[in-house]
Amino acid sequence: MANVLVVHGGGPTAVINSSLYGVIQEAARCGEIEHVYGAIGGSEAILKERFLDLAAYPEEKLKLLLTTPATAIGSSRYALEQKDYEAMTAIFQKHDIKYVLLNGGNGTMDTCGKIHRACKDAGICVVGIPKTIDNDIAITDHTPGFGSAARYLAETVAEVGVDVKSLPIHVCVVEAMGRNAGWITASSALARKKPGDAPHLIYLPERPFHEEEFLEDVKRLYEEKGGVVVVASEGLKDESGKPIVPPIFQTGRSVYYGDVSAYLAELVIKKLGIKARSEKPGICGRASIALQSPVDRDEAVLAGREALKAAMRGEGGKMVGFIREETLDGSYQISVRMIPIEEVMLYERVVPEEYINERGNDVNEAFVEWCKPLTGAEVMEYIDFQDLYQEKREREGGKR
Amino acid sequence: MANVLVVHGGGPTAVINSSLYGVIQEAARCGEIEHVYGAIGGSEAILKERFLDLAAYPEEKLKLLLTTPATAIGSSRYALEQKDYEAMTAIFQKHDIKYVLLNGGNGTMDTCGKIHRACKDAGICVVGIPKTIDNDIAITDHTPGFGSAARYLAETVAEVGVDVKSLPIHVCVVEAMGRNAGWITASSALARKKPGDAPHLIYLPERPFHEEEFLEDVKRLYEEKGGVVVVASEGLKDESGKPIVPPIFQTGRSVYYGDVSAYLAELVIKKLGIKARSEKPGICGRASIALQSPVDRDEAVLAGREALKAAMRGEGGKMVGFIREETLDGSYQISVRMIPIEEVMLYERVVPEEYINERGNDVNEAFVEWCKPLTGAEVMEYIDFQDLYQEKREREGGKR
Numbered sequence: 032m033a034n035v036l037v038v039h040g041g042g043p044t045a046v047i048n049s050s051l052y053g054v055i056q057e058a059a060r061c062g063e064i065e066h067v068y069g070a071i072g073g074s075e076a077i078l079k080e081r082f083l084d085l086a087a088y089p090e091e092k093l094k095l096l097l098t099t100p101a102t103a104i105g106s107s108r109y110a111l112e113q114k115d116y117e118a119m120t121a122i123f124q125k126h127d128i129k130y131v132l133l134n135g136g137n138g139t140m141d142t143c144g145k146i147h148r149a150c151k152d153a154g155i156c157v158v159g160i161p162k163t164i165d166n167d168i169a170i171t172d173h174t175p176g177f178g179s180a181a182r183y184l185a186e187t188v189a190e191v192g193v194d195v196k197s198l199p200i201h202v203c204v205v206e207a208m209g210r211n212a213g214w215i216t217a218s219s220a221l222a223r224k225k226p227g228d229a230p231h232l233i234y235l236p237e238r239p240f241h242e243e244e245f246l247e248d249v250k251r252l253y254e255e256k257g258g259v260v261v262v263a264s265e266g267l268k269d270e271s272g273k274p275i276v277p278p279i280f281q282t283g284r285s286v287y288y289g290d291v292s293a294y295l296a297e298l299v300i301k302k303l304g305i306k307a308r309s310e311k312p313g314i315c316g317r318a319s320i321a322l323q324s325p326v327d328r329d330e331a332v333l334a335g336r337e338a339l340k341a342a343m344r345g346e347g348g349k350m351v352g353f354i355r356e357e358t359l360d361g362s363y364q365i366s367v368r369m370i371p372i373e374e375v376m377l378y379e380r381v382v383p384e385e386y387i388n389e390r391g392n393d394v395n396e397a398f399v400e401w402c403k404p405l406t407g408a409e410v411m412e413y414i415d416f417q418d419l420y421q422e423k424r425e426r427e428g429g430k431r
Numbered sequence: 432m433a434n435v436l437v438v439h440g441g442g443p444t445a446v447i448n449s450s451l452y453g454v455i456q457e458a459a460r461c462g463e464i465e466h467v468y469g470a471i472g473g474s475e476a477i478l479k480e481r482f483l484d485l486a487a488y489p490e491e492k493l494k495l496l497l498t499t500p501a502t503a504i505g506s507s508r509y510a511l512e513q514k515d516y517e518a519m520t521a522i523f524q525k526h527d528i529k530y531v532l533l534n535g536g537n538g539t540m541d542t543c544g545k546i547h548r549a550c551k552d553a554g555i556c557v558v559g560i561p562k563t564i565d566n567d568i569a570i571t572d573h574t575p576g577f578g579s580a581a582r583y584l585a586e587t588v589a590e591v592g593v594d595v596k597s598l599p600i601h602v603c604v605v606e607a608m609g610r611n612a613g614w615i616t617a618s619s620a621l622a623r624k625k626p627g628d629a630p631h632l633i634y635l636p637e638r639p640f641h642e643e644e645f646l647e648d649v650k651r652l653y654e655e656k657g658g659v660v661v662v663a664s665e666g667l668k669d670e671s672g673k674p675i676v677p678p679i680f681q682t683g684r685s686v687y688y689g690d691v692s693a694y695l696a697e698l699v700i701k702k703l704g705i706k707a708r709s710e711k712p713g714i715c716g717r718a719s720i721a722l723q724s725p726v727d728r729d730e731a732v733l734a735g736r737e738a739l740k741a742a743m744r745g746e747g748g749k750m751v752g753f754i755r756e757e758t759l760d761g762s763y764q765i766s767v768r769m770i771p772i773e774e775v776m777l778y779e780r781v782v783p784e785e786y787i788n789e790r791g792n793d794v795n796e797a798f799v800e801w802c803k804p805l806t807g808a809e810v811m812e813y814i815d816f817q818d819l820y821q822e823k824r825e826r827e828g829g830k831r
Contacts, residue, residue, distance in 0.1 A: 043594050048814075071820045073598075083820045095814040100590045101597035104816045108600065190500045190718035194443050197501035198473075200508065203714070279697060287700060290693055290709075297679060300687060309690075313710035314603070318590035320811060321721035411720060414448075414495040417505045420471040420483045 032065035033129035035339060036082065038074055040139030041108065043101035043314075044164050044176025045183075045323045046331035050134055051103065052096040053335025055086050063343065068128065073107025074142055078115055080122060097328060100318040106135075111142060116149035123155050130156050130342035132335075136163035136174075137379060140350055144372040147348040156342040159350035159372060160334050164317045166214035167379045170370050171352035175334050176317070178327030178405035180208070181218030183316045184262075189222035189410045191310065192229025192260050196417070199257030201306040202249055202299045205230070206292035208316060210266035212381045213237050215316075217394045218402050219262040222410055229260035236266035237382050238391035240275050245295070246302055248392055253305055263291050326407030330365070337367045348372050363404035432465035433529035435739060436482065440473055440539030441508065443501035443714075444564050444576025445583075445723045446731035450534055451503065452496040453735025455486050463743065468528065473507025474542055478515055480522060497728060500718040506535075511542060516549035523555050530556050530742035532735075536563035536574075537779060540750055544772040547748040556742040559750035559772060560734050564717045566614035567779045570770050571752035575734050576717070578727030578805035580608070581618030583716045584662075589622035589810045591710065592629025592660050596817070599657030601706035602649055602699045605630070606692035608716060610666035612781045613637050615716075617794045618802050619662040622810055629660035636666035637782050638791035640675050645695070646702055648792055653705055663691050726807030730765070737767045750775050763804035 037054055039047055051069070058064035067086040070076035083104070085093070096103060123131065131150070133143040140159050147157040161168050166177035184207055195203050207216040213235030222229060231252050234240055252259045267275045276294045278286045292309035299307035334351045341349060352370040355363075386398035437454055439447055451469070458464035467486040470476035483504070485493070496503060523531065531550070533543040540559050547557035561568050566577035584607055595603050607616040613635030622629060631652050634640055652659045667675045676694045678686045692709035699707035734751045741749060752770040755763075786798035 039597075041598075043597050069816050071817055081820065083816055083823065085816060088814075088819075092814055095812060098811060099593065099813040099815075101594040103597075103814050105596075106598045108598065186721065187715050187719070190720065191714055193499065194501040194714050194718040196505075197439075197443050197503075198441075198506045198508070205715075280701065282700070282704060287697070290690070293690055293693060297687070300682070301680065304682060308713065309711070310713035310715050311709070311711045312715050313708065314591055314594050315587050315605075315710050315712050315715070318594040319587070319721075320590065321586065321719075411498060412495060413499040414488075414492055414503050415499075416469050416483055416485060416503045417471055419488075420481065423483065 032063060034066040034068060034127045035064055035130040035132065035342070036068045036070060036123070036128045037104070037132045037134065038070040038077060039102045039104055039106040040073055040133060040135030040142060041106060043106065044162055044317055045100050045179035045319060046175050046328050047134055047162050048096040048099045048103045049328045049331035050160050050162065050175060050335035052093060053332035054132060054339050055093055056332070057336040057339045058086060061343065068126065069104035072105040073109060074111055075107045075109035077119060077122060080126070082126060098320050100320055111145070116145050119146060120150045120153045120155065123150060124153065129154065130158070130339065132158050132160055132338045132342065134160040134162050136165065137168060137376070140168070140372055140375050143350070144348060144376065147372065151347050156345055156347040158338045158342045158347065160338045161350055161352070164215060165209045165212050167212040167381065169375050169378050169380045172355040172365065173353060173405055175327060175331035177214060178324035178330070178407060179322065180215050180317055181221065181402060182324040182406035182408060183319045183322040184215055184219050185221035185406060185410050186322050187312060187316070188219040188230050188260065188262060192222060193413055195229065195258035195260055201308060202253060202259045202261065202296070204261045204263055204292045204295045204307065204309045206265050206290060206309065206311040207262055208313065209236065209264055211236055211379060213264050214382055216262055216264040217382055217386065217398055220394050220399050221403060221406060224410065230262045231259050232261045232392045233394060234261070234263045234267055234392060235382055235387060236264040236268060238387060239270040240267040242298065244390065246298065249299055250303055261295065263295055265291050267291050324405060324407040326405060333367065341369050350375050432463060434466040434468060434527045435464055435530040435532065435742070436468045436470060436523070436528045437504070437532045437534065438470040438474055438477060439502045439504055439506040440533060440535030440542060441506060443506065444562055444717055445500050445579035445719060446575050446728050447534055447562050448496040448499045448503045449728045449731035450560050450562065450575060450735035452493060453732035454532060454739050455493055456732070457736040457739045458486060461743065468526065469504035472505040473509060474511055475507045475509035477519060477522060480526070482526060498720050500720050511545070516545050519546060520550045520553045520555065523550060524553065529554065530739065532558050532560055532738045532742065534560040534562050536565065537568060537776070540568070540772055540775050543750070544748060544776065547772065551747050556745055556747040558738045558742045558747065560738045561750055561752070564615060565609045565612050567612040567781065569775050569778050569780045572755040572765065573753060573805055575727060575731035577614060578724035578730070578807060579722065580615050580717055581621065581802055582724040582806035582808060583719045583722040584615055584619050585621035585806060585810050586722050587712060587716070588619040588630050588660065588662060592622060593813055595629065595658035595660055601708055602653060602659045602661065602696070604661045604663055604692045604695045604707065604709045606665050606690060606709065606711040607662055608713065609636065609664055611636055611779060613664050614782055616662055616664040617782055617786065617798055620794050620799050621803060621806060624810065630662040631656070631659050632661045632792045633794060634661070634663045634667055634792060635782055635787060636664040636668060638787060639670040640667040642698065644790065646698070649699055650703055661695065663695055665691050667691050724805060724807035726805060733767065741769050748772050
């Protein structure tokens with residue numbers, strides 16, 4: 032009987048632990064795995080041999096993985112060196128670890144490829160499980176973690192929209208995560224139930240941001256509606272590729288920028304004289320279990336199971352990917368395809384031009400169609416007597 | 432048959448609409464009310480006679496009020512003048528409105544008292560329904576809206592805590608609403624399942640904020656834990672009563688301040704050289720339906736029902752209040768007491784000294800005990816293999 036080791040890399044999502052649960056489930060099902068080790072504290076934990084046998088815990092405890100945000104085994108941003116990779120084969124052999132599963136984003140997949148090359152001759156099979164809220168991994172249709180981040184933002188922006196509409200005296204700028212890829216920002220469009228609903232403006236990092244156009248749009252919408260909801264990516268840049276927020280200060284090689292949302296709210300107050308405020312849910316959005324997407328969670332479990340299966344088939348150096356199937360009735364369906372890590376590493380996937388409107392202040396219906404199934408739930412239905420009153424008046428006005 | 436009018440004032444909560452639902456329910460039950468009018472757009476809507484008969488909508492639509500955030504009939508911050516109050520009696524009489532229910536915070540209760548005085552001789556009965564996330568209304572044990580805001584913050588800070596712990600490389604400052612009263616900020620303490628859990632530091636506006644002490648505390652905790660979660664009120668002030676964030680700019684009589692959370696994160700980076708980030712869920716927190724407190728919702732419905740009952744008994748000029756009962760088994764129980772509006776208007780209720788620790792960086796167990804029942808749900812349970820690994824090592828170390 033061989034052992035499997037699961038390692039988490041990089042920032043958390045709402046469903047990494049669901050993938051871990053999938054691995055444990057598959058290990059139990061196949062009957063060929065003795066221990067499912069978790070590396071306690073990311074890739075660094077491999078070198079320190081900080082391994083815990085997870086499958087030894089009772090099922091009722093393990094089930095909590097499905098609703099535990101972030102990572103239950105810890106992660107790290109430790110940068111591995113060549114000597115670290117060389118040391119790993121001996122460590123894996125010492126613990127009878129034949130299968131190594133790395134769960135993470137682009138950076139982790141790079142590590143995954145390197146461990147694979149260092150250990151494959153020793154018969155150790157290394158497979159990647161994709162994970163990132165940013166959805167910027169290439170080739171796969173989408174990544175576990177994104178659907179939940181998308182659902183969180185859509186539901187939250189819908190709620191903020193109702194809040195702002197009920198007391199329409201200001202502009203509200205909500206900041207979304209995703210510095211280079213605007214997938215999460217774009218998903219806020221799912222908040223809309225009907226035309227005119229929030230968000231009223233959506234700015235992705237894929238397009239240069241023009242302050243004058245932004246102010247024009249805000250002014251027009253404010254005069255029309257009173258309350259305006261803007262969703263802006265944390266990574267907005269100007270025409271020259273510079274962040275729109277001036278740097279606050281620099282220490283060593285790190286430059287610190289202020290928040291895009293606070294910056295834009297300030298701009299509205301200063302330049303337009305309109306009351307404005309900003310919200311920045313930030314990591315609250317990637318850790319929310321209440322707004323976890325059930326589809327995302329199920330797919331994360333699937334990714335974990337398929338990763339172990341692939342490792343046991345000897346498919347090292349690959350990552351679990353999702354292919355969206357064409358179905359006769361148009362319903363959502365995915366299949367799993369193992370993607371060679373080198374192909375994944377080729378580029379960072381951003382939101383394609385075809386999903387963004389001409390003025391660069393919204394996404395289109397094609398994006399919404401693509402994104403909706405991943406969130407696994409419709410945005411909640413509300414009752415709006417303000418609209419019903421307006422409709423009634425228009426009906427009565429029409430009768431006269 | 433007489434009519435009742437419901438008016439919403441000020442900022443939204445997650446359960447104002449539940450109180451509205453309670454009024455509609457009670458009106459149907461008692462059989463003595465013909466129309467339940469909603470004032471569409473706050474107190475201003477009274478003068479403009481923007482009234483909509485809400486009870487005319489089907490029950491399945493009305494039920495959505497329980498899960499619709501903000502206010503379904505709209506609100507306003509319109510400042511009524513003496514002539515407005517004088518004009519109201521005639522308007523109410525014209526629409527056969529005998530009962531007027533105002534739902535809001537301290538400002539709205541003031542309006543409520545003034546409308547009562549202006550209309551009582553005409554036999555119109557005006558009653559207040561308390562509502563504010565800030566929980567700063569006097570005499571009543573707590574206000575509808577607070578329990579949900581508290582649950583949101585507790586659950587969110589617990590999730591942020593797990594996130595920060597899983598990749599413990601920074602200090603995370605979460606900003607909480609409540610400029611003068613720290614009730615919401617304090618409720619973040621409910622996030623803790625065991626000693627050492629986030630939040631690690633809690634700063635209320637009731638105490639002057641000392642930057643040096645804050646930096647000392649953060650440094651110590653960072654060295655101990657790596658990841659530190661701080662919850663700070665948006666209204667923190669220094670010893671002299673000045674906001675700790677310097678004003679960004681001034682237009683007319685309005686002074687604009689930056690965000691406390693961003694300011695404190697910047698301070699940590701600049702003064703301690705530790706990575707820090709800030710989250711400001713802001714109005715996302717008062718509008719969240721997923722984290723609405725079921726107890727808060729039920730009590731909001733009760734407040735609406737009791738307000739109409741009181742109005743029909745002729746108890747004008749009063750507000751519905753909650754008294755917490757002493758029970759033999761210590762279980763949570765409230766009773767309703769009608770409180771004269773003038774008593775309510777005497778002061779803004781802040782967090783009492785007895786709930787705050789000596790250093791002013793935390794609240795105590797007595798506060799947690801007081802607050803817990805209002806949130807209506809335990810913070811979710813997680814599995815933490817990092818802790819389990821630590822325990823295992825300590826056990827094994829002990830055996831040797």
